Amino acid sequence: MHIVTFRPAAEVGMLLAEVDTPCLLLELDAFERNLKRLPESLRGPNIRLRPHAKSHKCPQIALRQIALGAVGVCCQKVSEAEALIAGGVDDVLIANEVVGAVKLKRLVALAQQARVKVCADEAGNVRDLDAAAGAAGVTLEVLVEVDVGAHRCGVAPGAPAVALAQQIVSCRHLRFAGLQAYQGAAQHVRQVAARRDAIARAVDDVRNTTQLLGEAGIRCDYVTGAGTGSYMFEAISSVYHELQAGSYIFMDADYAKNDWTESGIPQFEHSLFVWTTVMSATAADRAVVDAGLKASSVDSGMPRVADYGDVEYVKASDEHGVLQLKGATRFRVGDKLRLIPGHCDPTVNLYDWYVCIRNGRVEALWPITARGAVL
C-alpha cells in the first residue's frame, strides 16, 4: 500500500519568479560554498567529518558531502538510514538509540547492505541488539552514548559508560565501536565563551571515560559528536575523532543568532529559503504570505524575511504568515519573497523536494526521500 507525494513546485529550467509557492529553495552557490567551507576549516586538526543527514534527509546531499571527504553520514532513525542507503550512501551512523523488535529487525537487515553503526545507553537494549544481530547473522557495531551535558539520552560518563562498554564487548554479535558524545545543549548557546566552556566540560567527561575504558582493557579509538555551533572546539580537543555537524550547509535563522567571533568556525551563508507569495494585502502595515506553520517550522522562532530589512514575519497560522511592514517597503498581491526558516531540520521535513536554484533559474530538483522518516 503506497501513496504518491505531490509533484514538485517547479520544473528544471524555470525562472525562479515562475516557481510556485510555498516551496523549499536551495541556493546552490551558497550551499556549495558552505559544503566546502566546513571541511576546509578542518585542514589543521586531524579529524574526520560525518555530517548529520537529519538536517537534509536527502541522499543527493549526503553523496556530495562524501565526495568532499566525509567518511559517511549520521542519521537519527532506522527509516532515515533506509532512505539514505537506498540512495547510495554506504556508511551510516545512527547517532541514536534504536528500540523495539520491529526496528531492530530493520536495523540488522540494513547492516547486511551497508556499514551501519548504532548507539546504546541501556543494558536491556544491548541484549536486544545482540539478539537481533545474532538472528540476522551479522556483527553490529555499537557505540556507547555518553551524556556529556545535554541531559537527554546517554549514560553518565565514567563508570556507567565503562560498564555498558564491557557488556557490549561481552556480546557475541556486537562490536564495541566507541563513544557517541554529542553536547546538543551547547549548540545554540549564543556566547562563544559559554559554548567553549560547555564543550570543555564534555571533553573532560570523554577523556575520563576513555581513560577508564583503557584501564578496563577496552580500546576506544572512536569518539564522535559535535554540531555546527561548536564543532571547532571538539575538533581541536584531541579526544574527538569525528564531527557530526549538519546545519552548516543551510545556516538557519536561529543558528545565525549565535556569536561566532574567534570561535574558529567560519561564517556559513543562508542557502535554504522558503519561497512564498503575498496573497493578501488589505491593510497598510501588513501583508499576508502563503507560508505558515505547514511551510516553516516555528519551534525556534519565526522565519526571517530575506532581502527586506524593514519587514518582519510576526505571526504564523497553519497556512498564513503575517508580515509587519515597518518601513517603506510595500507588497502587492502576487509578489514573491524568500523566508529564512527559523530552524532548518523540521522545516525540511515538511517538504518532498528541494528546488535547487542557480543564477535565478531552477537547476535541479532533489527529492527529500527521508522526509517523514520518523520510524
Place this chain on the structure above:
Amino acid sequence: MHIVTFRPAAEVGMLLAEVDTPCLLLELDAFERNLKRLPESLRGPNIRLRPHAKSHKCPQIALRQIALGAVGVCCQKVSEAEALIAGGVDDVLIANEVVGAVKLKRLVALAQQARVKVCADEAGNVRDLDAAAGAAGVTLEVLVEVDVGAHRCGVAPGAPAVALAQQIVSCRHLRFAGLQAYQGAAQHVRQVAARRDAIARAVDDVRNTTQLLGEAGIRCDYVTGAGTGSYMFEAISSVYHELQAGSYIFMDADYAKNDWTESGIPQFEHSLFVWTTVMSATAADRAVVDAGLKASSVDSGMPRVADYGDVEYVKASDEHGVLQLKGATRFRVGDKLRLIPGHCDPTVNLYDWYVCIRNGRVEALWPITARGAVL
C-alpha cells in the same frame, strides 16, 4: 517524477502494543462520537455544516463527515482540494485566496470536476480569477472574504466588501457566492464570554455588510465561517448559514484549554494521539521518548502525556521528547505511551497515515493524501 512515501507503522489486525512508533493514532470510538456530536449539537439552529479538512487532510474522514450531513468540506489550498476531490469529495470550498497563474489554472481545472468555490479579497485577484475561469470555460463561484476581527486576510466589512462583491458580479465568468467571515483570532480565546463577544462583533460586521449588499441590489444568502472554539455563537446568530469547524473531530491539547462552560458547545474528546516509545531512561526523574518536533508540532505548546497525570512532556528536540517524571510513575526503555498533540493540524501534516484503533487493535489505515499539500 514521483517519490513514494514510507509504509505505515502498522498492519490491520495488529495489537496497539505491537504498533511501531512514532505514529499517529486515531481512536475510532472517540473520533466517531466527536463526528456525531457536532451535528447533533446543531439540531436547534437551522444551519449547514462544512467541516474544515485542513485539520485532517484525508478524504476518508471528509466522506464520513458528509455522510453525517455535512454539505461538503473546506480546505485552504488548491493542492488540498485536488487530493480531496481525487478521494471522492464533490463539494469543496477553498476558504482562502488563491493567487498566481499556476494555481488559478489548477483551480479552474478542478471546477470542471466538482463543485468548487474560492475566496477573494482584492480587485486584481478577482480579475485574474475571471480570466482563468474564462480561459477554462467555467463559471467560478467566488466569495468575498471579510476581515471580521482576525486581521489576516479579508477586506474590511461594509463598503470595501460591497465594492469587491460588485466587481465579482460584473465579471462574466464569476458568480458572487457570498461572504467568508471567519473570526480565527477568537477560537483560542480561553474565556467563553470573551469568545462570545468577539463573535458578536463579527456578527455585527456581517450584518452591516449584508445589509449594504442588499441596498446595492446584491443578494447574499451565503455567509460561512466559524471554528470549533466558537461555532455555536455563529450558529445562533441568524446571519451565518454554514459552519467551518474542523478540530472538533480530534480535540487537541490547546483547544482543551478553552473554557466551554455554558457555551452550548459540547465536550469533544481527544481522539488523536502520537504513539511513542520510551527510548532512554538514564536519570531517575526523566524519560526520553522517540517523538520530537518531527512527530508533534509544538507551535501551540508541548504535547500532553495521556494516561499519566504525573508525567510532563517538557522539551522537544528534532527526534526526542523529554518527559519529566513528577510523581511515582517510572518508565522502562521500550514502554509505549500516548501523547495528545498541542495542535492537531500541523501535527497531522507530519504523517502519511492514520493508524485507526478500536478496542486496542488496528482496525484500518487511512492515508493522509493531502499531507504536504501546501501549493
